[in-house]
Amino acid sequence: MKKLLSGNEAIARGAFEAGVDIAAAYPGTPSTEILENVATYKEIYAEWSVNEKVAFEVAFGAAVGGKRSLAAMKHVGVNVASDALMTASYTGINAGMVLISADDPGMHSSQNEQDNRYYAKFAQVPMLEPSSSQEAKDFTKLALEISELFDTVVMIRMSTRICHGKGVVQLEDRVPYMKKDYTKEPAKYVMIPGHARKRHVIVKARNAKLKEYVENVPVNIIEKGSSDIGIITSGVSYAYAREALPDASFLKLGMTNPLPINKIKSFVQDHQTVYVVEELEPFMEEQIEAAGLKVFGKDVLPDVGELSPELIRERILGVKTDVPQNGELPGRPPVMCAGCPHRAVFNALRKHRTTVSGDIGCYTLSTLPPLNTMDSCLCMGASIGMAQGFIRSMDKRKADRVVSVLGDSTFIHSGIPSLVNAVYNQAKITVVILDNRITAMTGHQENPGSGKTLLGDDVKPFDFEAVSRAIGAGYVRTVDPIDGMELDRVIGEAIEYQGTAVVIAKRPCVLVEPNQFPGIMKIDKELCTECKLCLRVGCPSISIHDGMVTIDQNLCFGCSLCQQVCPQDAIHRITS
Amino acid sequence: MPNTKNILIVGVGGQGILLASELVAKVALSKGYDVKQSEVHGMAQRGGSVSSNVRYGDVVYSPTIARGEADVLLSFELLESLRWLEYLSPRGVAIVNTQRIDPMPVASGKAEYPKNIEEKLQQKSHALYIIDGQRLAEQAGHIKAVNVALLGVLSTILEFDEKVWQTAIKNRVPAKTVDINFKAFNLGREAVSRN
Numbered sequence A: 001m002k003k004l005l006s007g008n009e010a011i012a013r014g015a016f017e018a019g020v021d022i023a024a025a026y027p028g029t030p031s032t033e034i035l036e037n038v039a040t041y042k043e044i045y046a047e048w049s050v051n052e053k054v055a056f057e058v059a060f061g062a063a064v065g066g067k068r069s070l071a072a073m074k075h076v077g078v079n080v081a082s083d084a085l086m087t088a089s090y091t092g093i094n095a096g097m098v099l100i101s102a103d104d105p106g107m108h109s110s111q112n113e114q115d116n117r118y119y120a121k122f123a124q125v126p127m128l129e130p131s132s133s134q135e136a137k138d139f140t141k142l143a144l145e146i147s148e149l150f151d152t153v154v155m156i157r158m159s160t161r162i163c164h165g166k167g168v169v170q171l172e173d174r175v176p177y178m179k180k181d182y183t184k185e186p187a188k189y190v191m192i193p194g195h196a197r198k199r200h201v202i203v204k205a206r207n208a209k210l211k212e213y214v215e216n217v218p219v220n221i222i223e224k225g226s227s228d229i230g231i232i233t234s235g236v237s238y239a240y241a242r243e244a245l246p247d248a249s250f251l252k253l254g255m256t257n258p259l260p261i262n263k264i265k266s267f268v269q270d271h272q273t274v275y276v277v278e279e280l281e282p283f284m285e286e287q288i289e290a291a292g293l294k295v296f297g298k299d300v301l302p303d304v305g306e307l308s309p310e311l312i313r314e315r316i317l318g319v320k321t322d323v324p325q326n327g328e329l330p331g332r333p334p335v336m337c338a339g340c341p342h343r344a345v346f347n348a349l350r351k352h353r354t355t356v357s358g359d360i361g362c363y364t365l366s367t368l369p370p371l372n373t374m375d376s377c378l379c380m381g382a383s384i385g386m387a388q389g390f391i392r393s394m395d396k397r398k399a400d401r402v403v404s405v406l407g408d409s410t411f412i413h414s415g416i417p418s419l420v421n422a423v424y425n426q427a428k429i430t431v432v433i434l435d436n437r438i439t440a441m442t443g444h445q446e447n448p449g450s451g452k453t454l455l456g457d458d459v460k461p462f463d464f465e466a467v468s469r470a471i472g473a474g475y476v477r478t479v480d481p482i483d484g485m486e487l488d489r490v491i492g493e494a495i496e497y498q499g500t501a502v503v504i505a506k507r508p509c510v511l512v513e514p515n516q517f518p519g520i521m522k523i524d525k526e527l528c529t530e531c532k533l534c535l536r537v538g539c540p541s542i543s544i545h546d547g548m549v550t551i552d553q554n555l556c557f558g559c560s561l562c563q564q565v566c567p568q569d570a571i572h573r574i575t576s
Numbered sequence B: 001m002p003n004t005k006n007i008l009i010v011g012v013g014g015q016g017i018l019l020a021s022e023l024v025a026k027v028a029l030s031k032g033y034d035v036k037q038s039e040v041h042g043m044a045q046r047g048g049s050v051s052s053n054v055r056y057g058d059v060v061y062s063p064t065i066a067r068g069e070a071d072v073l074l075s076f077e078l079l080e081s082l083r084w085l086e087y088l089s090p091r092g093v094a095i096v097n098t099q100r101i102d103p104m105p106v107a108s109g110k111a112e113y114p115k116n117i118e119e120k121l122q123q124k125s126h127a128l129y130i131i132d133g134q135r136l137a138e139q140a141g142h143i144k145a146v147n148v149a150l151l152g153v154l155s156t157i158l159e160f161d162e163k164v165w166q167t168a169i170k171n172r173v174p175a176k177t178v179d180i181n182f183k184a185f186n187l188g189r190e191a192v193s194r195n
Ligand SMILES: Cc1ncc(C[n+]2csc(CCOP(=O)(O)OP(=O)(O)O)c2C)c(N)n1
Pocket: A026, A027, A028, A029, A052, A074, A076, A077, A080, A110, A111, A360, A361, A362, A363, A379, A380, A406, A407, A408, A409, A410, A411, A434, A436, A438, A439, A440, A441, A442
């Protein structure tokens, strides 16, 4: 049967067909739908782990234990998992394991656009790069075979357009995997130096065998065209280049670590001019040039952002797309939703003139006008760590008012060790946990605080207050952010507190529970003096037309934050 | 590839764009075409600008449409139609919903919503349909049916017959909304003959 599947759905399908039994992930765009779809196959145990390192370890443990497994994460998630990955390369596996790295060239929803192909080389594990949904499925199955053939984790490198792009996929049946026996083998799985030294030698021998294998692997294909232009490419870049250069010859590489250097050599010799077309870094180009071959690549193509057929056509064929420009248009940046419980917290922080050590989640949107609250956002969990550096370097006036802000999922992902660090090292900071009971940014995935698992089991919800107290924070309060007066008071107290303070602003995401407020808000035109203070909270339901401020009744959820900031008492709740 | 059809669907997060493009892709697939559909998720629910590419033909490689090559630009919002207009081919058709949604810079009084949008669209498209999707959806029985009403309009300029569309809609939308969606789809089709 043929079906239209996204790359992420196709990976999940591939895992299902290949007999994968265990899959783990932490959400992150563009990878999230992989596990969401794996979870629809009842044969597979699937879980949201608390972070990528744990997800990798769960999948890895399952593979060592004897069942096929998969771990999925966005590119920056591999940074978190990399400690485990680097040594998993030494130990190897028992049953097959595939690691999916979903890169985000162009940074559609990421803080950087690192090129994770280097991780495959760095960790010395084989890598496949699908260029379509069909390949995403096929390569998942192939990855598991290579994994078992060479006793190593195999990485599949996806990118946003492959993850979220849909294409036609031929479905096949699941072939259940015959569980492998687990036998205790400390020399292979206990990486004390004496064992690891021997394993490193084995890794090198494995690399040598992989170099032979990759020369004949069926996913590295030559598509013959004119001998004038030869293109060496992989992943989504193949799709773009194939569209842009219908007459050229292609060496399309499905397996890009290690590279098939001999195959590349003869391809380069057979063509007059050879271009390496790859998004982001010159990963292949550098290795090809190091082999003494003359190719073009980053001297004509950009090494930042996404490629496109247009760009390739322009840079390689010199054909410019001439389209009329529209002139400047108002941008449409994403915004915190109407009714979002985070907004109230930033409104309060602004009042307290804080330095906000921020983090990653929906709340990062508070950095945009009109809220303009965040001072920093680096990586998940960094808010609490950076705040401890801030207080030790900034002027006292600022240092006394440093607040870390992070979401519930982010706190559990990587905030906890830094909170321990703050208490241990006696840091006088305030930590605000925006507890909206869900991992919202990535599309509402359950986390330990939600009290539900990916497979729908009810579990005891993670207790932020008890954990903060147990860690030793001296001031810990839970507050409803919609109770503006109380929020204001608690934040004030926390900032004054001479030690580590934790404030848990607890209220469910409005998209998950849209009916949490009775009725909606309305502006009384008679009382409104157009002072525009309500506009400053940045709610998308409030706008100004010809000097008149209005609340869009279709967008308002009735959270009442605008009412709380209105000095004229001109905003009222209406219930009908 | 020369015989590839390129349809670009644009608008604002939350307008039902992804469902609309999925339906177009499924209709093309059911007719045996190779299909690629591409959009970027993540910010879709946060009121940002959203675009979805649907391409079908004998073989389709690139998931995205190049500027100047969209055969159809289907826009759910006025300003967004202007933002993506450079993707429309000079021989292309623009279908534009009359809804206006102020982006934050406009809502907060920092920027102005562009004027004379229809005129600009007129100049740069081979054919233009301006459609009041809201009204059609309300007539059909639910404001959320705007996307399917606009698909009704789109269906009149693509080669697939009504039955195929109806099957795709029926298989995808919640069972209790099938009638409303069928009605919206038909109102979209009729709107073209009156346009
Ligand atoms: C290492 C890493 N993993 C995943 C992500 C993707 N990501 C961005 S924000 C976020 C979670 C946000 O959830 P939460 O902290 O609960 O805040 P909310 O969005 O619900 O407000 C995730 C998973 C990332 N940026 N970095």
